[in-house]
Amino acid sequence: MQEFSDAIEKLEDDHDKVEALFERIKEATEKEKLDLGLEVANLVKIHMLLEEEFLYPALRGRGHDDKLTEGLVEHDAGKVLINDLLSPATDRDAFPAKVQVLGEQMTHHHKEEEESDGVFSMAREAGIDLAAMLNQMTARERELKTELKSSDLPEAEMNYVEISASQ
Ligand SMILES: [Fe+2]
Ligand SMILES: [Fe+2]
Numbered sequence: 658m659q660e661f662s663d664a665i666e667k668l669e670d671d672h673d674k675v676e677a678l679f680e681r682i683k684e685a686t687e688k689e690k691l692d693l694g695l696e697v698a699n700l701v702k703i704h705m706l707l708e709e710e711f712l713y714p715a716l717r718g719r720g721h722d723d724k725l726t727e728g729l730v731e732h733d734a735g736k737v738l739i740n741d742l743l744s745p746a747t748d749r750d751a752f753p754a755k756v757q758v759l760g761e762q763m764t765h766h767h768k769e770e771e772e773s774d775g776v777f778s779m780a781r782e783a784g785i786d787l788a789a790m791l792n793q794m795t796a797r798e799r800e801l802k803t804e805l806k807s808s809d810l811p812e813a814e815m816n817y818v819e820i821s822a823s824q
Contacts, residue, residue, distance in 0.1 A: 664791040664794055665781060666791075667794060672767040674700065675767075676763070679697060681693060682760070693756075695743065699805060701763060706797075708728075725776065728770060729816040731769070733817055739759065739813055740812050740813055742756065743809065
């Protein structure tokens, strides 16, 4: 028995969980902020992968490509912080501030995806099989979470934003 009826319900639920976690982090102690910050960074990373592998490609070429590109550039902006937060070399003193900024960026991004002309509405109106997409997403998510348990996931890959190597 599936918890959700389609892929969009699942993605909206992810948004709620991520936002609740960012709210909890605001009230957390410094030590908790570190653990919860790593947890939320991985959650957002997996959520973005699911959207990028299944949802966004299914909506390409339907007259709203600019909207999709904007969403993916917002993912890139979040990934810059996520890759930094999950790196062992991250500046621990600035960690809480980085988590805070990631939370602000993601709240804005979720709002855009959920608004009446956002990608979630586009998906509902496109007539694509969102129940089948849910099954694909659930299987992929299980795979990614298993991978995360045994080791770190690979660095999040950028869609459009170029990051030049430092040094
Ligand atoms: Fe997204
Ligand atoms: Fe999303």
